[in-house]
Amino acid sequence: MTVNPMYHQTNQRMEEELCWITKAKENPESFGPLYRRYHEQIFRYIHQRMNDEETAFDVTSQVFMKALNNLHRYEFRGVPFSSWLYRIAKSELYQAFRDKKAERTVNIESYQLFEIIDEFDEDNSEANKKKLFESLSKLKEGDMQLLELRFFEKRSFREIGEILDLTENNAKVKSFRALEKLKKIFNNK
Amino acid sequence: MEIKTIRLDRSRLSSEYIASRQNFKQIVSCCEAPSISPFKSPLFFGAMGLSSLTLAMMLSINDRMVSDEKNMENRGIEMH
Numbered sequence: 496m497t498v499n500p501m502y503h504q505t506n507q508r509m510e511e512e513l514c515w516i517t518k519a520k521e522n523p524e525s526f527g528p529l530y531r532r533y534h535e536q537i538f539r540y541i542h543q544r545m546n547d548e549e550t551a552f553d554v555t556s557q558v559f560m561k562a563l564n565n566l567h568r569y570e571f572r573g574v575p576f577s578s579w580l581y582r583i584a585k586s587e588l589y590q591a592f593r594d595k596k597a598e599r600t601v602n603i604e605s606y607q608l609f610e611i612i613d614e615f616d617e618d619n620s621e622a623n624k625k626k627l628f629e630s631l632s633k634l635k636e637g638d639m640q641l642l643e644l645r646f647f648e649k650r651s652f653r654e655i656g657e658i659l660d661l662t663e664n665n666a667k668v669k670s671f672r673a674l675e676k677l678k679k680i681f682n683n684k
Numbered sequence: 685m686e687i688k689t690i691r692l693d694r695s696r697l698s699s700e701y702i703a704s705r706q707n708f709k710q711i712v713s714c715c716e717a718p719s720i721s722p723f724k725s726p727l728f729f730g731a732m733g734l735s736s737l738t739l740a741m742m743l744s745i746n747d748r749m750v751s752d753e754k755n756m757e758n759r760g761i762e763m764h
Contacts, residue, residue: 523715527708535702542697546689552705563715601690608692631690 512576519566526563533577534559537584543643544588545597554591558584578657585658601631601639607647614646615678630680638673645670 512532518525537558542551561583569579591597608627609619617623634642644655656666 523712526712530708530711531706534706535699538702538705546691548697556707556710559711560714563711598689602694603690603692605693628690628692 509571509575513571516566516569516571516576519563523563526559526566529576530559533580536577537580540581540584540648541588543602543648544600545591546600547597550591550597554584554587554597558587561587574657578654581658582660599636601643603628603631603647611646611674611677614674615681617681626684627677627681630677630684633680634673634677638676641666641670641673642677646674 512529515525515528519529534555538551538555541554541558542548545551545554558580562580565583569576592599605624608624612619612623612627631639631642640659641655644650644658645652650658652667652670653663655661655670656663659666661669
């Protein structure tokens with residue numbers, strides 16, 4: 496499976512961001528480049544998991560406000576700044592669900608369903624697509640999170656680990672287990 | 685956490701539209717002034733420094749007074 500290059504962090508990019516972070520710790524206005532770089536990514540991450548667009552924009556704003564207010568606590572320990580933002584986004588997202596501001600929704604594209612059907616070595620038929628769609632609703636939240644990150648958004652195991660606070664290897668094992676669970680539900684249908 | 689809905693092929697919002705909804709001013713205006721921990725504040729060190737100095741001075745004065753008293757007592761014994 497290919498990894499989405501949008502989420503790839505080069506050393507040069509991380510160094511540039513560290514520079515911005517250092518400046519932003521002194522002056523919040525210097526947070527601008529980081530905000531502009533990650534606004535769309537964070538919004539899409541949130542919007543992909545909820546039903547309402549306006550709430551997704553609100554939650555995105557909260558993520559950046561929280562990030563800016565807690566920037567003095569951010570220390571670079573080899574984890575990219577984006578992963579720190581995604582962790583805040585995940586926490587704010589689930590807070591919005593707890594506060595009943597939004598409903599947990601899984602948004603999938605047809606081609607993503609067909610990619611999973613391919614992983615199962617099954618025919619790319621409409622019947623299988625429907626069967627997989629129904630199988631997904633039987634998955635638990637934890638497994639769904641892993642599938643969304645790995646198979647729908649095509650993030651690397653390293654990044655999944657950074658977002659979910661797992662080791663890279665654990666993220667890999669858990670992602671494949673989640674896929675296995677989905678396959679089991681799919682085959683029992 | 686319960687997954688309420690699974691939606692297929694929802695229309696994708698354009699990057700231009702998402703960018704148009706950026707509001708950095710709002711983010712900055714809501715940012716609280718970074719609070720300095722009281723332990724890192726110069727005031728804390730000033731107060732701590734001053735009280736430590738006073739305590740050291742008081743202890744040294746107290747020590748001197750005690751030793752002076754002892755000396756006086758010793759002299760008293762010698763005089764007897």
